[in-house]
Amino acid sequence: MDNFLQQLINGLTLGSIYGLIAIGYTMVFGIIGMVNFAHGDVFMLSAFIALIIFMILTQILHLGSLPIAFVVVLVGAMALTALWNWAIERLAYRPLRGSFRLAPLISAIGMSIFLSNFVQVVQGPRNKPAPHLPNHVFNLAVGGTYDVTLSMRQILIMVVTVVLLAAFWYLVKFTSLGRAQRACEQDRKMAALLGIDVDATISITFVIGAALAAVAGVMFVIYYGVVSFSDGFVPGVKAFTAAVLGGIGSLPGAVLGGLLIGLIEVFWSSYFTTDYKDVAAFMILAITLIFMPSGILGRPEVEKV
């Protein structure tokens, strides 16, 4: 029981990170029907940006206060990652709109290879350890076989995730920007005829996706304390799995899928074996796509002839 509780906490923390990345996949797929393969590497890039901003603040500017540093890192990483994703969309995907259907996917694969190797070239191939930060740990249940603990970091990750998700959910559900996005999702040509700037809407979708991926990147660095240039691929695929599991195109679905994937991964490692935990994620991806391609909360796709 103690172990179960502990794993539940760990799984929800990990799931929050996956859910944040999954939103980027699901929004882009919803609006232009493309698997943004480079999104995992955008997430990795954001983790690097966050780490370097933090190092600049503490080492060069000698900032003492951790909460202020955290806010600056979060906002800075979100803004800069959003700029990156905006530029990527502008240079690598927008010229391909209207090209044949596989072109954006292949371009995105190229972008993914480019980004991970770019970070390797400019920052070096070795793992980057984050500096050790104080981490207060609360004991929830003492005396059993395990002490069930909940750390400051885990609380921080879950709280920030919930707050930002609420904010973005409001943005997509109740603002004119969100309405424009949903209109483009349904029928891009009609939306354009009704005066919606389709290109700008798609750009903003990429920007929002990148900002949320940057939040996940900051959380990743805080949680694991280390990041390397190759850390984009596997979390990216897992987050895509989460998006598919929750029903691609659905925002709550992405979060739900993320939490499920996080829980499954943690419980699998805890009760079976850690060796095959990535295999589990890939199996779920394959099984979901084959047997229920519309996911848990998604709408079934209607094939038009």
Added chain:
Amino acid sequence: MSAPSQTSEIAVPTATAAQFVPALRNAAAAGLVAFGLSFPIISYHAQSNINNELVVTARWPLSFGIAALVFAFVFLRQMARADWRIWFDRVGSIAAGGMGGALVQAAREGEGTARPSAARLAFGRYVGPFMLGLVILFPLIALGLLGPGGALKWINNYGVQIMIYVMLGWGLNIVVGLAGLLDLGYVAFYAVGAYSYALLSTTLGLSFWVCLPLAGILAAMWGVILGFPVLRLRGDYLAIVTLAFGEIIRMVLINWVDLTNGYAGISGIPHVSFFGIPFTDDDDGFAAIFHLPYTPIYRTIFLFYLILALALLTNFVTVRLRRLPIGRAWEALREDEIACRSLGINTTTTKLTAFALGAMFGGFAGSFFAVRQGFVSPESFTFIESATILAIVVLGGMGSQLGVAIAAAAMIGIPELMRELDWMKRIFGEDFDPTQYRMLLFGAAMVIMMIWKPRGLVSTRLPSLFLKEQKAVSGDLVKEGHG
């Protein structure tokens, strides 16, 4: 109704003051974006020191330099005459992805023509046989020009390496180019072939010539096993599921230590022999029996002709199958799956045969890889390999055999050539290593090729069915398949 005036007549811009301000504004915006992109990730370098603590060092000049370069480039492009801008764009993409730009230059001619000129058709007819002859003579030419010592590197690093990818590209071309099924996990079958040979030869002691067909059959079996569940999927979803399968196979290879020895891989795989005669300097070795002085180059030359024969077999089978009902069913499936089904084509068997045949050739290539290296490990079968093979097929022009061969030579040969660029060290300093930019440029080249030449290098296709005479048509008329 008067014809609308051509845009080129309106825009005959000369550098004027009116142009100067917007150009400056655009360039400033682009420069600012470039600076923003490069801000923390390029301007600061995070390195671990001896105590494993991260230390950042500033590299502002690099960051400012990039921003200034982008500013100058965009400004000059805006100020230049309209017909010069295309040259700016070309230079820009060459700077961004060296070989991508070079490939685009080579592929410029005949873009978007539905009916290519007679000269190009004649060129297309003779370039294949000419290149084949050149490839067959390649080891002899290399040997004649460089001698046994110098030729070894060229035949091994360029000849054999490129031919492996030509074969893999042709194998994947059956699945992607003909049947229109986007497969991102092709490397799984390559791995199955390599491990089949490695395990069968090290544990049972079977020879290469017995293992080669076995590896092909095993890979084809896996093609059917992995192909069966994905029959209903289309397009992007198919790509992602095949990617997942490829990764699962790799992870099983890593984790099933009892069988595969995990990350360490399998070493000591028997080398290829000349139909039973080993390439050693023993008395019963190849050199001694044929009364030749011993050098390791005979084995390399034999490997080269072996992979060439395997690749040509792949090509021959593909070209022949295109004319058979099954090949026509593949292409019909690529064009319209629903029409196929209504005409009574069994889409299940059609898709599965494409998967199985493609996988079989992947398996052949894999067992060749194992016999050439003498060592296999999961490291060789990562997703990047799958992406490389897919890039070769797409850049070559899906469905075009010649295009795939040219793309393989370019995508594998040019990064390999970058290893030779030692003179660049004299310019950029000793710690400049051109090889680390290989994958960076590879990724950029994939993006640039998609933007400039989405239909691949060879943009014409020869339909296998025709009414009176066979005409080449533009690649734009060929669908890429629903998946």
